[in-house]
Amino acid sequence: MTRLDETTRRGVLAAGGILAVTGVTAVGVAEFSDDDGHGGTAPASVQASTATTSLGLDLAGLPVMGSMDAPVDLYYYTDYQCPFCGRFESDALPELLANEVSDGDVRLVFVSYPYIGPASRTAAIVDRCVWRQVRGEDPAVWWDWHATLFDEQGQPNSGWASREKLFGFAERVDGVDATAVEECVAANEDEVADAVAADVEQAGEFGVSATPSFVVANRQTERAGRIVGAQPYARFQDAFDRIRDA
Amino acid sequence: MTARASTLDLFAAVGYATATARRALATAAAAAAAYCLLVLTAFPGYTAQLLGADATYLGEALVALSANTAATAGVVGIALVVLYALVTGVAVVVAVGQFRFAGGTAAASGSVSGVLPGLVASGCASCGAGLLGALGFAGALAALPFHGNLLRVAGLAVLVWFLARAGDPSTCRV
Numbered sequence: 001m002t003r004l005d006e007t008t009r010r011g012v013l014a015a016g017g018i019l020a021v022t023g024v025t026a027v028g029v030a031e032f033s034d035d036d037g038h039g040g041t042a043p044a045s046v047q048a049s050t051a052t053t054s055l056g057l058d059l060a061g062l063p064v065m066g067s068m069d070a071p072v073d074l075y076y077y078t079d080y081q082c083p084f085c086g087r088f089e090s091d092a093l094p095e096l097l098a099n100e101v102s103d104g105d106v107r108l109v110f111v112s113y114p115y116i117g118p119a120s121r122t123a124a125i126v127d128r129c130v131w132r133q134v135r136g137e138d139p140a141v142w143w144d145w146h147a148t149l150f151d152e153q154g155q156p157n158s159g160w161a162s163r164e165k166l167f168g169f170a171e172r173v174d175g176v177d178a179t180a181v182e183e184c185v186a187a188n189e190d191e192v193a194d195a196v197a198a199d200v201e202q203a204g205e206f207g208v209s210a211t212p213s214f215v216v217a218n219r220q221t222e223r224a225g226r227i228v229g230a231q232p233y234a235r236f237q238d239a240f241d242r243i244r245d246a
Numbered sequence: 247m248t249a250r251a252s253t254l255d256l257f258a259a260v261g262y263a264t265a266t267a268r269r270a271l272a273t274a275a276a277a278a279a280a281y282c283l284l285v286l287t288a289f290p291g292y293t294a295q296l297l298g299a300d301a302t303y304l305g306e307a308l309v310a311l312s313a314n315t316a317a318t319a320g321v322v323g324i325a326l327v328v329l330y331a332l333v334t335g336v337a338v339v340v341a342v343g344q345f346r347f348a349g350g351t352a353a354a355s356g357s358v359s360g361v362l363p364g365l366v367a368s369g370c371a372s373c374g375a376g377l378l379g380a381l382g383f384a385g386a387l388a389a390l391p392f393h394g395n396l397l398r399v400a401g402l403a404v405l406v407w408f409l410a411r412a413g414d415p416s417t418c419r420v
Binding site for chain 1: 289291292295296299303306310313314317318320
């Protein structure tokens with residue numbers, strides 16, 4: 001990596017949402033992109049949290065993987081309909097989970113950024129409801145759900161992620177109560193959609209405009225950078241090294 | 247100009263671009279360059295970061311974005327990009343020929359300008375990137391029919407139209 005766009009939370013706020021880029025350093029982020037990482041069990045612990053990150057991301061409602069004490073945060077903005085996200089899931093993600101995340105060096109936060117089509121929004125809402133249903137007793141089940149969606153991913157807006165199909169996928173995942181998920185969506189759709197929309201709006205303040213995108217943040221110094229697209233694993237390693245030193 | 251005459255001129259243009267080994271090589275080179283440009287601009291932020299870090303990532307970027315275009319717009323989408331690149335290669339060589347033989351700067355630049363619609367259409371429809379994304383219209387292509395394939399076809403048609411008007415630049419058309 002030759003460039004890492006960085007910023008601090010204060011920098012982001014002071015700029016009214018426009019990230020300040022300072023040469024090597026804007027929120028940003030960095031420049032940094034292949035294996036099949038979807039297995040039956042999560043390679044790192046999946047956890048729930050009600051904390052807020054150093055950059056102001058509210059973790060309530062978001063699945064988190066890795067140690068809560070990890071010095072570096074990696075926010076992963078994704079759309080279940082995005083094929084490039086599927087590439088990241090099968091390429092760099094397994095190595096990240098097996099190394100930095102499992103070792104406690106990086107905390108990975110999954111954030112929905114639905115924008116490809118109406119089914120993206122539906123998938124994000126159902127995803128949140130699945131998380132609500134499993135996070136209390138067996139949060140690791142969420143990983144099986146997440147992996148199932150990417151395994152089943154079809155061409156964007158082709159109907160593979162319709163509401164009915166998503167509920168069908170939920171039924172197939174052990175540990176997910178599909179009926180409870182359907183009830184959650186029926187009862188809380190607007191509220192959940194607002195929460196997803198808030199995350200998308202905040203992502204815009206971080207300079208995120210496409211998926212997959214990542215914000216790498218040093219939790220102590222509040223310095224951060226952005227990685228755009230499904231870049232190789234080595235680029236993420238470079239980003240972590242840089243942000244630790246930032 | 248009749249449809250038959252246009253078709254003959256189109257074939258004449260393609261024939262001119264491939265008539266000699268030198269021109270055929272130039273056509274292939276221009277087509278390869280056009281393909282790289284079309285694919286790499288599908289996700290400009292990704293391309294800029296990756297190649298900015300290390301130019302040796304060019305192969306990785308080309309493979310990843312080609313696969314992404316195919317996954318997003320289907321086989322038809324990637325085939326249109328390949329076809330667009332090939333026609334662009336012909337157009338570039340014909341445009342250079344027009345400049346050399348007729349000195350027609352306006353005509354030559356007209357041929358090359360046919361490339362532009364394809365550049366816009368090449369954007370990553372599903373990921374909201376592409377040139378439209380770079381210009382601040384992230385997601386615009388996703389809203390287009392068939393993930394931008396109609397726009398790609400339109401761009402291709404414009405380019406073919408320019409070639410059908412140009413014909414063989416080494417022959418006098420007056």
